[in-house]
Amino acid sequence: MFKTLLKYSLFIAVVLTGAACSESVQEKPVAQVGSHYLYPSDISRIMPANTNTEDSAILANDYINKWIKQELMIQKANENLSEDQKDLTHELEEYRNSLIIYRYKNELVKQRMDTVVTTEQIEDFYNANKQTFLLDRSIVKAVFIKIPSELANPEQLKEMVKDDSEEGQSELRDYCMQYAKNFEIALDSWIDFAVLNRNLPENISDPVSFLTRNNLKEMDDSNYYYLVSIHDYMLTNDLAPLEFVENNIKNLILNQRKIKFLRELENNIYTEGERQKKFKIYQENE
Incomplete structure (x- = not known):
């Protein structure tokens, strides 16, 4: 495998630097199936810009194999279909x-x-x-914060998430940008509750019960402190806002x-x- 990649690494280096030379220069094919040939310029056209040599070699090898498989399939189809079927x-x-x-x-x-x-x-x-x-899932306006335990100040955070003013949201966002591992501040728009749920260390299995009974939820694991503040919610089968x-x-x-x-x-x-x-x-x- 290493030798193959090395071979195509050298090949791609040549392709990317020289394939665009004068059209009068006859290209040497890199693969052949029947009377059809695959040339370096064909491969260079599918290469993403700024791809490193090793990745280019992998992409080239993959493209060559796919081209061969396709050409063999076409050849087999041509051999086995009638002229009417091929028309x-x-x-x-x-x-x-x-x-x-x-x-x-x-x-x-x-x-x-x-x-x-x-x-x-x-x-x-x-x-x-x-x-x-009608909603097919529960949605919320909420704040979610995941912050390293050693940086967390739960009482300060609980006070900050209560402030839903524009200035308060801006201050909270600045704080989270500096300290939080992950956060979501969605007080002006609705988001899927399942999105928040997936980010919690413990899955909330009954969203209806949770949303109707809680507006603030704290959790933690060995590394992080989690805070969810629900400011508004709509449940499954409610009329969507x-x-x-x-x-x-x-x-x-x-x-x-x-x-x-x-x-x-x-x-x-x-x-x-x-x-x-x-x-x-x-x-x-x-």
Whole structure:
């Protein structure tokens, strides 16, 4: 393995420094399957910038092996499929047509579709579809702090997390940036309670009971002190706060608008084609 990597380390060094030379210089292939060849320039094109020599060798070796496997599979398929099975003319034409239509529609959507969604439209959609926005998990506005035990001052921290003012949050954030191993200050936005739970040394198995009975939780292990301060919560099956689903609603509105836009586009193109006699539908007796 080491010899292989060394071989490709030297090879990649040459590829990355010399593969872009004059096209008139004939490249020596690095692999061959049947009449198909893989060249150094093919590999250099897939190399991420600033990759060190050892990593480049590993990537090159992996790419060569994948290329060989693919070429062998293509060769085997060509040997075993009939000419009719290998005729992809219809499939390629269908794919090309689908791709052209897709790109044309996307261009029209970007150029002509109204993408402005107002706060009033979001609120109207929310109020008209509240059953759609029942929570499937508990969410919280909370502070979570994980701090080395030797640096922790529990009484000071408990006082600091009570202050939900902008100035208080800023002071707490500065403190955590300096001393905490990990922290989350989410008082202006909702977060998934499970995210906090995963960071605790002991799993809270009953979030409902915990959230309804506690607004402050202290834990510790051999190295760290943990503090969770719950400032607000919503439980599974509660109606999600508008601010929590606002972006989803905006996307839903835009998606509905896009569907309507594209339906009207197809109908308009059909009407135009009919008016300009661009198509004809033959009857059975014609």
